[in-house]
Amino acid sequence: MKNKGVTKMNTIVLKFGGTSVADNIKLNVVAEKIISLKKEAENMVVVVSAQGKTTNQLMKEAQELSAIPEEREMDMLLSTGEQITASKLSILLNRRGYPAISLTGWQAGITTNSIHTSAKIEQIATDRIQEELEKGKIVVVTGFQGIDEKQDITTLGRGGSDTTAVALQVALKADKCYIFSDVDGIYSADPNMITMTKRLDEISFDEMQEIADAGAKVLHNRCIQMGKKFNCNIVSKSTFSDTGGTRISQKIETSEIKSIVKNEKLVIVEMKKRQPMKQEEIYDVYENLLQHNIIVEAFQKEETQLQFRMNKVQQNKVQELLEKRYSIYDIKQKDVVKLSIIGYGIIQDNQVLNQVMEILKKYQVEILDINLTQAKIEILVKEIENEVIEKLHRKLIKN
Numbered sequence: 001m002k003n004k005g006v007t008k009m010n011t012i013v014l015k016f017g018g019t020s021v022a023d024n025i026k027l028n029v030v031a032e033k034i035i036s037l038k039k040e041a042e043n044m045v046v047v048v049s050a051q052g053k054t055t056n057q058l059m060k061e062a063q064e065l066s067a068i069p070e071e072r073e074m075d076m077l078l079s080t081g082e083q084i085t086a087s088k089l090s091i092l093l094n095r096r097g098y099p100a101i102s103l104t105g106w107q108a109g110i111t112t113n114s115i116h117t118s119a120k121i122e123q124i125a126t127d128r129i130q131e132e133l134e135k136g137k138i139v140v141v142t143g144f145q146g147i148d149e150k151q152d153i154t155t156l157g158r159g160g161s162d163t164t165a166v167a168l169q170v171a172l173k174a175d176k177c178y179i180f181s182d183v184d185g186i187y188s189a190d191p192n193m194i195t196m197t198k199r200l201d202e203i204s205f206d207e208m209q210e211i212a213d214a215g216a217k218v219l220h221n222r223c224i225q226m227g228k229k230f231n232c233n234i235v236s237k238s239t240f241s242d243t244g245g246t247r248i249s250q251k252i253e254t255s256e257i258k259s260i261v262k263n264e265k266l267v268i269v270e271m272k273k274r275q276p277m278k279q280e281e282i283y284d285v286y287e288n289l290l291q292h293n294i295i296v297e298a299f300q301k302e303e304t305q306l307q308f309r310m311n312k313v314q315q316n317k318v319q320e321l322l323e324k325r326y327s328i329y330d331i332k333q334k335d336v337v338k339l340s341i342i343g344y345g346i347i348q349d350n351q352v353l354n355q356v357m358e359i360l361k362k363y364q365v366e367i368l369d370i371n372l373t374q375a376k377i378e379i380l381v382k383e384i385e386n387e388v389i390e391k392l393h394r395k396l397i398k399n
Contacts, residue, residue, distance in 0.1 A: 009175035011043040011133075015143065015165035019182040020239040021085050022052035031092050033180070033239055034138065038098070043133040045172065047143040047165040048089060050081025055158070068317050071116035071293070075145075075155045079105075082142035082161070090140045100138040103128065105153075105164070108139075110146035112154045115293055119154035120222070121146060121163065124171040141168065158313075162220035166227050166234065176233045179219060184244030185236050186211070186218055188397045189260045193386050198397055200258060202247045207258050207344050210376045214340035215263030224248070257343040257352065257396040262389055266336050267315055269296075271306040271322065271329040282306065285326070292321055298369070309336070309380075336368065337384055341377040341396065353377060355395050363388045 014037065016030050038044060049055075058077050062069045086102035093100035109125035132139045143161025148154050156163050162179055169177040183191065186208070188198040203211075205228035212221035219236065227234050227248060237245040271285070282301055289296055289308075294317065296308040310318060315333065322331050346352055356377060360367065365388060369380040 008039070009041040011045065011172050011174040012037070012041040013045045013047065013165050013169045013172070013174045013177040015047040015161055015177070015179050016049065016239060017161065017179075017181040018049040018052055018054070020180055021048055021089065024088070026239075027085075027089055027092055030089065030180075030239060031096055034093065035096065035098060037178070038138075041175065043172075043174075044138050045129060045133075045168055045174070046089070046138060046140045047161055047168065048082060048085040048140060049143050049161045050078075051085050054081040054084070068320060072152060075116045075153050078155055079142070079145045079153050082144055086140045086142045090138075093138055093140075098138055099136055100140055101132050102140045102142070103132075104142050105145035106147035106151075108141045108168075110164070110167070112146040112148055112156070114148040114150065114152070114154065116152075117155055118157040118293060119146060119148065121156070121167050124167060126168075126171050129168075129172065156222070157220070159217070159220035160222075162223040163226065166223040166232055169232055169234075170226060170230045176235065177227075179223075179234065179236045180239040181236070182238065182240065184238035184241050185246035186248075186259075188258065189389065189393050190216070190262070193262065194260075194390055194393050196390075196393070196399075198399055199244060200246050202249055202251065203258060204251050204344055205248055206375050207342055208248050210340065210342045210373070211259050211261060214261040214342065214376070214378070215265060215338065216259070216261045219248075256398060257341060257346070259340075259342045260389060260393055260396070261340040261342065262384065262386075263338040263340070264335075265312045266309055266338055267312050267333050268307060268309050268336050269318060269322070270332045270334075271326065272332075273304055273329050276303050277301060277306060288321065288325060289318070292317070294318055294321075337381050339379045339381060339384060339389075341379075341392070342375060344375045346377060347372050347374050352396065356392060359388065359391050359395065363391075 020030055021027055034046060055078055062077055083104060090100040090102040108129055111122050112119035113122055129139050143164040145155050165177055185199045186203055191197045205224055209224045212219055212224055231250060234248045235245050294314055296310045298309040300307045365384050366382045367379060371378040
């Protein structure tokens with residue numbers, strides 16, 4: 001009996017994160033992975049991040065020159081990291097006998113709005129990519145970036161290469177998108193924090209969205225939104241292993257807990273004054289934050305106080321804005337930790353919340369706030385030890 005040939009997919013998109021392309025040795029591993037997957041599809045588009053800690057180093061160097069660098073100039077600076085990776089990988093593939101060409105985001109036809117450092121993709125003109133694919137080339141695209149209507153370089157925010165990859169999958173009508181990193185899929189908790197984590201074979205877009213929004217460095221939250229909207233076939237895998245992997249799908253799961261996320265990169269800002277705050281003042285503060293591209297959560301007002309929560313990354317920027325414009329207020333910032341327990345249908349299962357509260361009470365964790373959604377219990381605390389996260393994981397996650 002003759003073996004039937006495997007039908008190739010028309011197009012696949014591969015994305016490799018910073019740890020996968022950290023140095024020339026790892027770039028060779030990536031090249032091998034690309035070559036091994038070439039048999040799966042007629043056309044291949046590869047999206048790459050900057051090498052290793054390049055983006056962090058560039059940000060550090062910029063902040064040595066200015067505590068709050070202009071966002072347009074930061075986009076100009078940070079976009080160079082991905083260009084280095086793309087060109088080096090293309091050089092390597094060409095040497096190995098696999099024709100390849102590197103394209104920047106703008107050369108690949110990616111146009112965005114003009115919100116620097118967190119731009120959103122508006123459209124992708126795929127003509128150039130299609131032209132290169134028709135020549136039989138592997139197209140290597142810089143992730144995380146595009147160009148706006150003024151022809152200025154823009155970036156999509158940290159982790160934005162994931163969004164570039166899924167956006168290209170949608171624009172090219174690609175059959176599959178692999179998101180490669182140094183871990184072999186999505187886990188029930190951070191493996192660096194918890195000793196007995198569980199790799200998930202499959203997870204729904206809704207649950208994955210909650211995990212990303214909670215602050216886990218897994219997949220960019222906007223790529224999940226896009227994947228759900230267009231029902232994309234997305235698989236998270238390891239660059240350095242052929243086994244494992246997690247598929248993100250439309251499937252809605254039961255109330256089983258899928259993940260626990262600890263986010264320590266949050267700050268609460270308090271603005272106080274002696275007189276009661278007027279409604280116009282509330283609007284003024286919120287509108288100013290939005291105008292400066294500062295997204296906040298849990299915006300709350302009391303009689304003489306305004307409070308909101310934000311990411312620590314924007315701490316200096318917010319402090320400068322508030323001190324300049326709202327000097328009559330007493331402004332304080334305090335670090336907080338957000339604990340997110342995620343699983344679709346969790347709101348219907350009182351037992352889960354009871355178990356969580358028992359453990360937090362036992363370890364005398366000071367709770368500041370609790371919020372529940374269909375797929376998440378979100379608890380704000382002053383601080384929480386990894387030992388407590390470990391106890392929660394053992395109690396809630398089914399092995």
